[in-house]
Structures are given as C-alpha cells and as structure tokens.
Amino acid sequence: MKHIYIITGMTCGSCKASVEKSLSNIDNITNVEVNLEKGEAEVTMSSHVATETLKKALPEKYTLSEKEVKNVFASTSTSSFEMEQEKSKLQQLKPLLLIIFYIATASVLLHYKDWSWSAFMLDFMGLFYIVFSFFKMLDLKGFPESFKMYDPLAKRVPAYGWIYPFIETALGLMFLMRFEVKIALIVTLVVLGITTIGVTKTLLDKKSIRCACLGTALKLPMTEATFIENTIMIVMAVLMLIN
Incomplete structure (x- = not known):
C-alpha cells in the first residue's frame, strides 16, 4: 500500500x-x-x-x-480537517504576525505627537529590515539554502543568498538614518520584487516549503502572509518614490 x-x-x-x-x-x-x-x-x-x-x-x-484526500461523501470530516489545518497554519504564523504588529506599533509611537505618513513609513521599513535581518543572521549557513527554494535570483546566484541578510541590514540603517533614501527605495523595489515573484510562483504551485523571511530560527510555512508583507513594503516604497 x-x-x-x-x-x-x-x-x-x-x-x-x-x-x-x-x-x-x-x-x-x-x-x-x-x-x-x-x-x-x-x-x-x-x-x-x-x-x-x-x-x-x-x-x-x-x-x-x-495529505488531504477530498471525499465528496464526507464533507463534514473534510471541513473539520481544513479547520484544523488553518488553525495550525495560524499558530505557525504567530511569531511573524507579532513581529509585524510590534514594528507597526513602534513606528506609530515614534510619531504620534507629530504625525507624518512619510516618517512613519520610513521607520516601519527601517525597523522591518533590521528585525528581519537579525533573524536571518542567527543562521547564516542555513538561510541561503532555504532562501533559494523560492527566490529566483538566489537559485541562479548562490552568493546572493549569503549577502542578502547584509543587504537588508544596510537598507534598514539607510531608512532609519534617512541616508540616500531614494536609492534604498529603488533597491527595495528590485530586491523584494524578485522575491515576490518567487513567492507568488510557490503559492500558485501549492508547494509546501518553509518561508525564510525570518531565517531558519523559526519554522514558518510559506503562505499568503509572506506575499502580503512583501507587498506592503513594495507599496510603501512606490508611495515614497512618488512623493
């Protein structure tokens, strides 16, 4: 069997x-x-x-x-299985959702007295990169292998996976220090644009792989949440460039 x-x-x-x-x-x-x-x-x-x-x-x-096997004669049990799977997925994504929540909250608190959307977005993007690069730095040897599973450039150029955490750190510092912001925004569009293409393809192919957005320290599944977080950063970068 x-x-x-x-x-x-x-x-x-x-x-x-x-x-x-x-x-x-x-x-x-x-x-x-x-x-x-x-x-x-x-x-x-x-x-x-x-x-x-x-x-x-x-x-x-x-x-x-x-692996789920669909059975039209057992809709109740199938529905129950899907609910359990969804619950498990949310539990796995809890660290990612909490980190994004804290980054967003910190960015708001930094400017709540003198609100500025542009300042909020720059700090959000800066903190996002710094925090996410920190988790990647925890396992610099394991990250490139996980990253190349879905990033198109990392698949073709292995060295890119090794330097990616350092690129994120540099971008984070540039946003927080307001240093060459325009260059940082353009690099963000290129880097996250490439990754998002790979994430989208993985989701469409329904592959079950680990997301490397927080390195290998946390076991995160590749889900729509990864696509959403990348999209948020890309949209912010576009808005900042337009303004």
Missing part, C-alpha cells in the same frame, strides 16, 4: 536524503520517495504504519502530516 505525506522543513538535497533514510528505517516500510519541490513523500508499506510512528522517526526540524 502507498500513502502520500506532506513534509515541511526540507530545504535542500541533504534534507531529502535525511527524510528518506529516517522513514526507510521503520519496520514494514519498503520504499520511500521524496519530492523536494512538492514537499511530499510517497511511502510504500507492507502493512499499515501509524502516522505518529512516522512523525517520531523524523528529525525534529521536519514535520509530517497526511
């Missing part, structure tokens, strides 16, 4: 090999084929193996879940 499972946390070929080896060592599993792009594993069993057993066999950085 064959079963297909969703595997999250895989970022490279070594991750694929690790998952295949871990699952293959389980009794009654005769074959394991992992599709890194889709984030799926096709597991062939000689007799049934519980999903919990598969989960426990994997290293901690990977998560495994059963």
